[in-house]
Amino acid sequence: MPAAFLACHNLVKRYGETTVVNDLSFAIHPGECLGVIGPNGAGKTTTLRMCLGLSTPDSGRVEAFGLRMPADAHAIKAQLGVVTQFDSLDPDFTCAENLMVFGRYFGMKTADIRARIPGLLEFAALSHKADAKPGQLSGGMRRRLSLARALVNDPRLLLLDEPTTGLDPQARHLMWERLQQLMQQGKSILLTTHFMDEAERLCDRLLVIDHGRKIAEGTPRDLIAQHLEPDVVEVYGGDAVALSSGPLRAMASRVEVSGETVFFYTQDAAPLMQALAHDHSVRSLHRPANLEDLFLKMTGRQIREEA
Amino acid sequence: MMNPMLRWWPVFLRNLLVWRKLAIPSLVGNIAEPLMWLVAFGYGLGALVGSVPLDGKQVPYILFLASGSICMSAMNAATFEALYSAFSRMHVQKTWDSIMNAPVALRDVLLAEMLWAAFKSLFSVTAILGVMLALDISRSPMLLLVLPILLLAGITFSCLALIFNALAKGYDFFTYYFTLFLTPMMFLSGVFFPRDNLPVVLQHVSAWLPLTQAVELVRPLFMGRWPADALLHLVVLALYALVAWSVALALTKRRFRG
Numbered sequence: 001m002p003a004a005f006l007a008c009h010n011l012v013k014r015y016g017e018t019t020v021v022n023d024l025s026f027a028i029h030p031g032e033c034l035g036v037i038g039p040n041g042a043g044k045t046t047t048l049r050m051c052l053g054l055s056t057p058d059s060g061r062v063e064a065f066g067l068r069m070p071a072d073a074h075a076i077k078a079q080l081g082v083v084t085q086f087d088s089l090d091p092d093f094t095c096a097e098n099l100m101v102f103g104r105y106f107g108m109k110t111a112d113i114r115a116r117i118p119g120l121l122e123f124a125a126l127s128h129k130a131d132a133k134p135g136q137l138s139g140g141m142r143r144r145l146s147l148a149r150a151l152v153n154d155p156r157l158l159l160l161d162e163p164t165t166g167l168d169p170q171a172r173h174l175m176w177e178r179l180q181q182l183m184q185q186g187k188s189i190l191l192t193t194h195f196m197d198e199a200e201r202l203c204d205r206l207l208v209i210d211h212g213r214k215i216a217e218g219t220p221r222d223l224i225a226q227h228l229e230p231d232v233v234e235v236y237g238g239d240a241v242a243l244s245s246g247p248l249r250a251m252a253s254r255v256e257v258s259g260e261t262v263f264f265y266t267q268d269a270a271p272l273m274q275a276l277a278h279d280h281s282v283r284s285l286h287r288p289a290n291l292e293d294l295f296l297k298m299t300g301r302q303i304r305e306e307a
Numbered sequence: 308m309m310n311p312m313l314r315w316w317p318v319f320l321r322n323l324l325v326w327r328k329l330a331i332p333s334l335v336g337n338i339a340e341p342l343m344w345l346v347a348f349g350y351g352l353g354a355l356v357g358s359v360p361l362d363g364k365q366v367p368y369i370l371f372l373a374s375g376s377i378c379m380s381a382m383n384a385a386t387f388e389a390l391y392s393a394f395s396r397m398h399v400q401k402t403w404d405s406i407m408n409a410p411v412a413l414r415d416v417l418l419a420e421m422l423w424a425a426f427k428s429l430f431s432v433t434a435i436l437g438v439m440l441a442l443d444i445s446r447s448p449m450l451l452l453v454l455p456i457l458l459l460a461g462i463t464f465s466c467l468a469l470i471f472n473a474l475a476k477g478y479d480f481f482t483y484y485f486t487l488f489l490t491p492m493m494f495l496s497g498v499f500f501p502r503d504n505l506p507v508v509l510q511h512v513s514a515w516l517p518l519t520q521a522v523e524l525v526r527p528l529f530m531g532r533w534p535a536d537a538l539l540h541l542v543v544l545a546l547y548a549l550v551a552w553s554v555a556l557a558l559t560k561r562r563f564r565g
Contacts, residue, residue, distance in 0.1 A: 054407060054563070073410070073412070075410075078410045084401075084408070086401065088400065088401040088405035090325070090400070097324070101317070101320075101321050102405070102409065104320065105411050106309075106410060107309030107310075107410070
């Protein structure tokens with residue numbers, strides 16, 4: 001395997017008594033899209049901040065492009081593109097000016113940036129908004145402008161912190177399309193997300209973290225196959241919860257109850273579906289196990305205090 | 308790659324470009340208020356006061372006030388920019404965060420903000436000086452030296468304000484700085500009346516205030532004289548700037564390490 005673009009070795013970060021990132025190691029290889037998934041407060045954003053040299057790990061180290069963070073922070077950041085969780089566009093500048101001003105932070109010449117702006121705006125589907133200010137844009141447009149801004153220096157690696165949070169489905173799909181386009185151009189991406197369909201669709205490899213620790217790593221398909229039964233039957237309505245301890249229990253290898261819904265995880269859903277077909281007091285849904293099941297199995301169903 | 312010494316420049320330029328869009332209203336605000344003070348107190352109160360004794364001579368009150376209030380304007384312009392505007396960019400708009408995702412360090416961002424606030428203060432002061440010339444308050448050729456001195460004062464007050472910027476949780480916090488530091492300093496530094504009129508204890512405090520240094524340097528230049536102890540005042544002002552800069556940088560770094 002070629003040398004990693006970015007590698008974190010045994011990162012630890014504590015805030016007072018709380019350990020936010022706990023012995024975390026991972027690497028991103030050229031051309032790869034790595035997804036980092038975990039509940040709120042799992043340490044995703046802190047990890048990204050350490051990758052950017054904005055936060056100093058209590059122990060462990062970050063390397064990128066053969067350089068060390070934070071000693072070579074400037075040289076590393078010159079090759080990175082970053083989209084943060086919250087938009088930080090300049091509200092006083094137009095879209096085109098936002099790109100121009102940001103390019104200057106990389107030491108780019110005005111003429112070189114100017115030459116790149118039409119292409120970047122087109123990529124962000126914002127050519128018609130070149131002279132609009134961020135306040136006049138929709139949420140999806142602002143996120144795409146943030147993405148275009150992160151591309152102004154033609155980075156090799158993109159760090160994206162929840163790039164589609166708060167977007168409607170149309171805007172989210174357009175964002176996905178653009179990210180896939182970037183991967184085809186050979187860019188590497190590190191992505192944090194709460195959306196399992198996003199992780200499944202975009203990421204070559206996933207890192208599941210909780211309480212600052214890595215709890216699983218692998219391709220989405222392998223992770224599901226390793227940790228879950230292939231089929232799920234969700235039963236709800238009526239007295240569904242009672243079924244979790246009844247005779248149907250034996251037809252599933254694992255059963256979870258969440259509120260009024262029972263989840264039967266099974267190798268073969270046919271007998272279960274047959275048995276349920278006669279019970280009209282409850283409703284049932286048969287579907288393949290997905291990443292969300294995996295995520296909930298690993299990190300639990302309870303709401304996090306931070307959420 | 309950029310010259311490491313000049314990483315602050317694109318950040319300074321960013322502020323300049325935003326300001327260019329709002330320059331006229333901003334200029335009106337920066338000049339109109341000090342001029343109102345000057346007209347109301349200089350001509351209004353000046354008519355009652357007549358002249359003020361200064362170094363054994365009688366000086367028209369308007370001249371006394373103009374030479375002090377221009378220092379106060381330098382202080383206020385730099386302070387407002389380095390408090391409210393810098394805080395908006397740092398905390399509200401998260402502009403600093405996005406800049407630091409590029410190869411620009413926090414130190415460069417802070418340096419740019421400091422120099423920007425000092426520049427804006429110099430700009431206001433230049434405009435005010437122009438109006439004072441038009442009002443024929445002073446025609447001394449030594450007025451040219453007022454600008455570099457007030458640039459230094461602008462730098463000092465920017466650095467001081469950035470300390471409070473680094474500590475602020477919200478805009479309300481800045482009220483402390485204005486009420487507890489700037490307003491008393493305005494009255495203790497000889498802007499409105501000679502410092503000799505203060506009780507002796509306050510005179511000792513007053514002698515070491517940063518605004519006093521600026522007033523002691525600038526006022527004689529308005530009269531066409533060299534300031535006494537010029538070097539001492541310049542050194543004190545520069546020391547305030549250096550110490551305040553170090554403290555502001557350390558506190559800002561602490562804030563962003565979180």
